Amino acid sequence: xxxxxxxxxxxxxxxxxxxxxxxxxxxxxxxxxxxxxxxxxxxxxxxxxxxxxxxxxxxxxxxxxxxxxxxxxxxxxxxxxxxxxxxxxxxxxxxxxxxxxxxxxxxxxxxxxxxxxxxxxxxxxxxxxxxxxxxxxxxxxxxxxxxxxxxxxxxxxxxxxxxxxxxxxxxxxxxxxxxxxxxxxxxxxxxxxxxxxxxxxxxxxxxxxxxxxxxxxxxxxxxxxxxxxxxxxxxxxxxxxxxxxxxxxxxxxxxxxxxxxxxxxxxxxxxxxxxxxxxxxxxxxxxxxxx
Amino acid sequence: xxxxxxxxxxxxxxxxxxxxxxxxxxxxxxxxxxxxxxxxxxxxxxxxxxxxxxxxxxxxxxxxxxxxxxxxxxxxxxxxxxxxxxxxxxxxxxxxxxxxxxxxxxxxxxxxxxxxxxxxxxxxxxxxxxxxxxxxxxxxxxxxxxxxxxxxxxxxxxxxxxxxxxxxxxxxxxxxxxxxxxxxxxxxxxxxxxxxxxxxxxxxxxxxxxxxxxxxxxxxxxxxxxxxxxxxxxxxxxxxxxxxxxxxxxxxxxxxxxxxxxxxxxxxxxxxxxxxxxxxxxxxxxxxxxxxxxxxxxxxxxxxxxxxxxxxxxxxxxxxxxxxxxxxxxxxxxxxxxxxxxxxxxxxxxxxxxxxxxxxxxxxxxxxxxxxxxxxxxxxxxxxxxxxxxxxxxxxxxxxxxxxxxxxxxxxxxxxxxxxxxxxxxxxxxxxxxxxxxxxxxxxxxxxxxxxxxxxxxxxxxxxxxxxxxxxxxxxxxxxxxxxxxxxxxxxxxxxxxxxxxxxxxxxxxxxxxxxxxxxxxxxxxxxxxxxxxxxxxxxxxxxxxxxxxxxxxxxxxxxxxxxxxxxxxxxxxxxxxxxxxxxxxxxxxxxx
Numbered sequence: 001x002x003x004x005x006x007x008x009x010x011x012x013x014x015x016x017x018x019x020x021x022x023x024x025x026x027x028x029x030x031x032x033x034x035x036x037x038x039x040x041x042x043x044x045x046x047x048x049x050x051x052x053x054x055x056x057x058x059x060x061x062x063x064x065x066x067x068x069x070x071x072x073x074x075x076x077x078x079x080x081x082x083x084x085x086x087x088x089x090x091x092x093x094x095x096x097x098x099x100x101x102x103x104x105x106x107x108x109x110x111x112x113x114x115x116x117x118x119x120x121x122x123x124x125x126x127x128x129x130x131x132x133x134x135x136x137x138x139x140x141x142x143x144x145x146x147x148x149x150x151x152x153x154x155x156x157x158x159x160x161x162x163x164x165x166x167x168x169x170x171x172x173x174x175x176x177x178x179x180x181x182x183x184x185x186x187x188x189x190x191x192x193x194x195x196x197x198x199x200x201x202x203x204x205x206x207x208x209x210x211x212x213x214x215x216x217x218x219x220x221x222x223x224x225x226x227x228x229x230x231x232x233x234x235x236x237x238x239x240x241x242x243x244x245x246x247x248x249x250x251x252x253x254x255x256x257x258x259x260x261x262x263x264x265x266x267x268x269x270x271x272x273x274x275x276x277x278x279x280x281x282x283x284x285x286x287x288x289x290x291x
Numbered sequence: 292x293x294x295x296x297x298x299x300x301x302x303x304x305x306x307x308x309x310x311x312x313x314x315x316x317x318x319x320x321x322x323x324x325x326x327x328x329x330x331x332x333x334x335x336x337x338x339x340x341x342x343x344x345x346x347x348x349x350x351x352x353x354x355x356x357x358x359x360x361x362x363x364x365x366x367x368x369x370x371x372x373x374x375x376x377x378x379x380x381x382x383x384x385x386x387x388x389x390x391x392x393x394x395x396x397x398x399x400x401x402x403x404x405x406x407x408x409x410x411x412x413x414x415x416x417x418x419x420x421x422x423x424x425x426x427x428x429x430x431x432x433x434x435x436x437x438x439x440x441x442x443x444x445x446x447x448x449x450x451x452x453x454x455x456x457x458x459x460x461x462x463x464x465x466x467x468x469x470x471x472x473x474x475x476x477x478x479x480x481x482x483x484x485x486x487x488x489x490x491x492x493x494x495x496x497x498x499x500x501x502x503x504x505x506x507x508x509x510x511x512x513x514x515x516x517x518x519x520x521x522x523x524x525x526x527x528x529x530x531x532x533x534x535x536x537x538x539x540x541x542x543x544x545x546x547x548x549x550x551x552x553x554x555x556x557x558x559x560x561x562x563x564x565x566x567x568x569x570x571x572x573x574x575x576x577x578x579x580x581x582x583x584x585x586x587x588x589x590x591x592x593x594x595x596x597x598x599x600x601x602x603x604x605x606x607x608x609x610x611x612x613x614x615x616x617x618x619x620x621x622x623x624x625x626x627x628x629x630x631x632x633x634x635x636x637x638x639x640x641x642x643x644x645x646x647x648x649x650x651x652x653x654x655x656x657x658x659x660x661x662x663x664x665x666x667x668x669x670x671x672x673x674x675x676x677x678x679x680x681x682x683x684x685x686x687x688x689x690x691x692x693x694x695x696x697x698x699x700x701x702x703x704x705x706x707x708x709x710x711x712x713x714x715x716x717x718x719x720x721x722x723x724x725x726x727x728x729x730x731x732x733x734x735x736x737x738x739x740x741x742x743x744x745x746x747x748x749x750x751x752x753x754x755x756x757x758x759x760x761x762x763x764x765x766x767x768x769x770x771x772x773x774x775x776x777x778x779x780x781x782x783x784x785x786x787x788x789x790x791x792x793x794x795x796x797x798x799x800x801x802x803x804x805x806x807x808x809x810x811x812x813x814x815x816x817x818x819x820x821x822x823x824x825x826x827x828x829x830x831x832x833x834x835x836x837x838x839x840x841x842x843x844x845x846x847x848x849x850x851x852x853x854x855x856x857x858x859x860x861x862x863x864x865x866x867x868x869x870x871x872x873x874x875x876x877x878x879x880x881x882x883x884x
Contacts, residue, residue: 091324091326183325183326185325210325216322218322220320223322224322224324224327225321225322226325226326227324228325231327233327233330233331235330237335240334241334241335244334248329249329
């Protein structure tokens with residue numbers, strides 16, 4: 001099978017970083033600001049001197065002007081847990097290339113970016129439940145672990161986002177940056193996302209669709225079969241039918257966009273014919289996810 | 292195209308089943324989607340259903356029917372008649388007879404067309420061992436059996452037709468046998484303008500016709516005493532489909548006569564053409580203007596005598612008489628000791644023995660037992676006794692002057708043409724074995740050598756002595772057939788009409804002429820002209836009915852069966868692929884992207 005990422009692709013990612021809007025309490029030092037003061041080059045605030053403070057941080061200029069002994073505090077930079085939620089329901093195997101392939105490549109890129117910034121990256125595949133996951137860890141050995149898993153993925157089963165996200169919140173007790181990679185062609189995602197938001201996670205949603213799902217190439221008497229449930233409907237498809245479908249799909253996508261935008265969640269619609277480089281270097285940067 | 296198993300065509304009835312299934316089968320396609328809820332409840336389009344189905348399915352149905360037709364045809368084992376690319380052996384036989392030089396309406400001769408056909412055969416069978424043969428009375432192997440097509444092509448392109456008669460069936464069989472067994476040749480193709488008299492198994496005859504012909508089919512000349520010359524007898528054949536106006540010109544090298552002809556179509560006409568004053572010995576008859584085959588437009592005839600007159604001179608010389616004899620035609624003086632027969636014996640102031648035979652001219656001379664010359668006296672008055680005698684043709688005898696003349700004692704009464712008083716001046720006598728002419732006075736006692744009529748008198752003398760032979764003693768010599776020469780004496784040289792000297796072995800009794808015309812034969816007895824003509828059979832048109840049969844037979848034999856079922860099978864397979872592509876076309880498109 002063709003490798004998910006190659007060296008040239010990784011080189012092109014080398015100057016990118018995640019933008020984290022809030023401050024998080026990480027476990028280890030990292031590249032993201034923490035709510036706690038710490039040692040870094042970035043000035044945070046002043047506070048009154050208390051015995052035991054390091055004399056090196058006393059601002060003598062302030063003392064000269066205000067006759068108060070204040071010490072400077074600095075932003076504490078800590079690491080960030082990054083959770084990649086990868087949809088592996090049966091619908092993700094559709095498309096050419098399959099949507100799951102596109103999603104796996106994107107997941108690999110996200111993993112590389114996170115691990116390179118000394119963050120902990122975890123992979124959480126799901127269908128209508130959470131599948132065996134890779135817990136967030138540091139180090140490039142984690143990258144190899146994630147790549148092996150991404151290579152071996154096999155979409156199957158149904159999707160139940162609300163149920164999966166609820167289960168995810170229950171299993172991980174640390175908020176972080178969550179990338180939700182799914183085709184989102186299902187009902188019932190609002191509750192699960194709300195739970196994540198409530199816990200304080202930063203969420204990025206990338207909806208991956210096949211071009212044939214955006215513009216179906218089908219005509220005539222057709223048995224439309226659901227890839228996940230195997231339920232079907234028989235239709236004679238024509239221009240009018242496709243127009244109805246397009247309207248219904250547009251409404252679904254607008255509903256997703258509307259919900260996510262209302263919660264200030266970055267949302268990206270990626271067709272599999274969109275080059276991954278273009279998605280990462282332009283769309284995600286323009287959307288404030290990367291810099 | 293032929294079908295070896297035509298009963299397989301009944302399988303075409305399966306088309307009805309395909310069409311039935313087409314109407315009965317479920318026509319829906321399967322389309323897998325990620326979310327059925329986006330499709331549920333959508334409105335179908337029944338109004339356009341029939342049209343859409345037709346548009347999508349009908350090409351498939353047509354392709355399926357096409358596949359059925361192709362498979363059925365393949366099972367019917369079709370075959371195409373095509374030339375076979377390689378044979379075990381091939382013999383290309385060109386008819387090299389004279390008539391193959393006939394120019395056809397395409398401006399090419401029949402032989403040139405045969406050469407082109409032969410070259411085309413070589414190109415068609417590039418790796419087949421081939422031999423190139425030329426059939427005629429004297430057949431030739433142009434190229435023995437070889438794989439070298441370049442040499443075969445060169446020999447074929449450079450070959451030329453002959454003037455010979457056509458070869459027979461036996462000749463062809465012998466020619467083929469010289470190159471191996473007849474069965475060793477998978478194809479034997481004979482290009483000819485005349486079908487063989489009988490079919491040889493395995494020999495394909497390609498008849499090359501074309502070109503209209505008129506021919507002189509017969510030509511001979513004989514003496515005509517009434518004209519003091521000759522008469523030419525001709526037969527002219529018109530093988531065209533219309534009346535033809537032609538002129539026949541008969542030429543003896545010095546004089547010529549013309550005859551205008553109106554020749555009816557499809558027939559042979561005989562003509563007699565007077566030729567007064569002609570003595571030969573060579574005659575040429577030409578039909579003008581020429582036609583597609585010029586080999587029979589000109590015919591040759593020669594008298595059976597030497598081109599020069601052999602004269603034995605006895606007695607005193609006389610350069611005036613000798614000059615007059617030479618002026619009348621080429622002469623050769625032979626020795627007195629030469630025992631060979633001569634055309635004329637001239638005795639001048641001499642005595643000939645009684646047994647002298649043949650043509651005898653006596654000038655103031657004796658012939659023992661017949662003519663005795665006495666003493667000269669003053670000549671008497673000249674008188675013309677026989678004014679219509681052939682010896683005086685064109686001669687004004689009254690201009691002759693005689694100073695003295697002898698007394699003459701004649702043992703037999705002959706014809707006195709001129710007299711001097713009571714004595715004969717010009718006298719002639721014809722016996723069974725000899726002709727005698729006497730000019731009694733010595734020429735030097737007369738003014739004859741100085742008169743302009745003297746050469747005419749000498750020419751009349753020679754014509755009297757040497758008449759044209761009867762035509763019964765002659766027959767045509769034909770190109771390719773032997774011509775006997777031993778009767779003309781020991782051979783010295785033989786020259787062809789083209790001027791080429793023909794070398795013959797010493798003691799050769801005959802030769803085979805290769806071209807028509809006048810051959811010059813030089814022997815110890817003199818120089819003779821020999822006329823050789825193209826065989827009149829070459830002028831005969833071929834039988835049109837036989838021609839048609841032969842050409843048909845050739846076409847049937849020159850083709851082989853090429854099985855076509857593999858081609859139909861491959862096309863059927865490709866059509867199946869097309870059918871599959873049409874059916875799953877949209878999936879292929881997505882896969883391609």
